[in-house]
Amino acid sequence: MDSSTLLERRVRVLGRHSPLFYDRPLEIVRGEGVWLWDAQGERYLDAYNNVPHVGHCHPRVVEALTRQARTLNTHTRYLHETVVRYAERLLATFNASLGNVLFCCTGTEANELALRIARECTNAQGIIATDFAYHGNSAAVAQISSVFTPPERRGRFVRTIPVIDPYRERRGRDDETLGAAYASEVARAIEAFHRDGVRVAGILLCTALSSEGLPQVPQGYFPRIAKLVRDAGGLFIADEVQAGFGRFGSHMWGHQLHGATPDIVTLGKPMGNGHPLAGVVARADLVEAFTSENMYFNTFGGNPVSASVGLAVLDVLRDEGLLENARRVGDYVIAGLRRLQDKHALIGDVRGRGLFFAVEIVSERTAKTADAAVTKRIVNGMRERGVLLSRIGPHDNILKIRPPMTFSTENADLLLGTLDRVLTDL
Numbered sequence: 001m002d003s004s005t006l007l008e009r010r011v012r013v014l015g016r017h018s019p020l021f022y023d024r025p026l027e028i029v030r031g032e033g034v035w036l037w038d039a040q041g042e043r044y045l046d047a048y049n050n051v052p053h054v055g056h057c058h059p060r061v062v063e064a065l066t067r068q069a070r071t072l073n074t075h076t077r078y079l080h081e082t083v084v085r086y087a088e089r090l091l092a093t094f095n096a097s098l099g100n101v102l103f104c105c106t107g108t109e110a111n112e113l114a115l116r117i118a119r120e121c122t123n124a125q126g127i128i129a130t131d132f133a134y135h136g137n138s139a140a141v142a143q144i145s146s147v148f149t150p151p152e153r154r155g156r157f158v159r160t161i162p163v164i165d166p167y168r169e170r171r172g173r174d175d176e177t178l179g180a181a182y183a184s185e186v187a188r189a190i191e192a193f194h195r196d197g198v199r200v201a202g203i204l205l206c207t208a209l210s211s212e213g214l215p216q217v218p219q220g221y222f223p224r225i226a227k228l229v230r231d232a233g234g235l236f237i238a239d240e241v242q243a244g245f246g247r248f249g250s251h252m253w254g255h256q257l258h259g260a261t262p263d264i265v266t267l268g269k270p271m272g273n274g275h276p277l278a279g280v281v282a283r284a285d286l287v288e289a290f291t292s293e294n295m296y297f298n299t300f301g302g303n304p305v306s307a308s309v310g311l312a313v314l315d316v317l318r319d320e321g322l323l324e325n326a327r328r329v330g331d332y333v334i335a336g337l338r339r340l341q342d343k344h345a346l347i348g349d350v351r352g353r354g355l356f357f358a359v360e361i362v363s364e365r366t367a368k369t370a371d372a373a374v375t376k377r378i379v380n381g382m383r384e385r386g387v388l389l390s391r392i393g394p395h396d397n398i399l400k401i402r403p404p405m406t407f408s409t410e411n412a413d414l415l416l417g418t419l420d421r422v423l424t425d426l
């Protein structure tokens with residue numbers, strides 16, 4: 001059966017609006033490491049997916065999953081050594097002030113729980129998010145996922161701050177001055193809440209500002225806004241669903257890179273390498289206060305199979321030196337992207353860290369005019385030539401490159417060579 005028939009069947013049962021990548025959607029049938037194969041046997045380099053964090057179908061993860069699934073799978077209301085060991089191993093990667101973890105199954109659930117903890121523990125309701133954020137799909141989390149939820153549907157307990165855009169807005173300012181200017185937007189949001197009689201429960205931010213376009217965050221910005229929110233009685237909630245588990249190479253968590261320890265951290269996507277595993281890591285006093293009033297239980301969250309998978313992911317990250325790999329290959333990719341920027345006027349800006357890159361496509365370099373149409377053509381052109389990536393940002397003009405952590409310099413050469421050809425052929 002060819003993929004067009006499958007597409008028709010899919011539309012019939014999943015509806016017209018179930019999202020698919022690319023003008024010619026891909027039917028992927030197999031994955032291994034950084035490679036994916038479609039139903040026609042074509043091979044693709046995966047330069048996009050962060051869920052298969054240690055590589056598609058990593059044998060150690062698959063083995064851990066199947067071994068535990070053959071032995072036992074229950075839930076967290078029984079004692080199980082693997083669940084406790086996983087919690088210990090995970091918490092050891094955080095600042096000591098973050099002492100407890102609650103397990104769940106998706107990033108949405110993690111953020112939903114984080115909002116509940118923050119609101120309950122501060123006895124306040126107001127949440128600050130950016131105006132181009134994605135944090136998930138539950139009712140409360142959709143209200144702070146401004147990328148899909150217009151202001152009139154966010155309710156009076158959500159206020160947004162503008163996406164920071166140092167590429168366009170630096171205008172000669174150093175990090176200190178620029179960070180202070182951006183932080184003043186948080187102060188403004190707090191004042192607006194107070195004018196409305198709403199007290200501040202917290203700020204929830206993706207530490208990569210990924211949907212926002214992976215801007216280069218001014219040094220000191222995160223600590224500065226965390227302080228503003230705490231001074232107003234709120235908590236700093238770091239969404240590590242995209243930035244976490246060593247994506248930036250230099251640190252295990254995005255907030256560590258930014259030098260700001262959160263009160264609550266949410267985890268997801270890469271945590272289970274494709275198995276639905278997510279979690280909330282928080283100050284033990286917050287977890288104590290929240291769970292003493294609210295019995296928190298999640299049937300599937302952190303079960304023995306999930307914990308075995310989570311442990312295997314941590315083991316592979318350590319044993320294969322994947323943070324170091326992200327640093328080394330990441331620097332190589334950035335250098336290659338900068339060479340492409342010298343050659344192709346369409347590339348307005350190149351930024352990134354570890355294995356997370358953003359390439360701004362502009363129609364005019366001086367004016368920095370975003371070119372969404374060309375960006376879309378590039379993404380589709382790359383797909384046609386066997387390299388998968390996507391696009392992000394408020395203007396839909398930023399190539400998003402975020403491969404599995406096992407990405408090598410040879411993979412990088414293929415990515416860069418293909419991008420060079422696609423840009424040349426536009």
Ligand SMILES: Cc1ncc(COP(=O)(O)O)c(C=O)c1O
Binds near residue numbers: 111135241242269
């Ligand atoms: C930063 C961030 N937070 C939360 C989520 C929601 O995670 P999930 O789709 O597992 O509910 C996403 C998903 O794209 C995300 O990118």
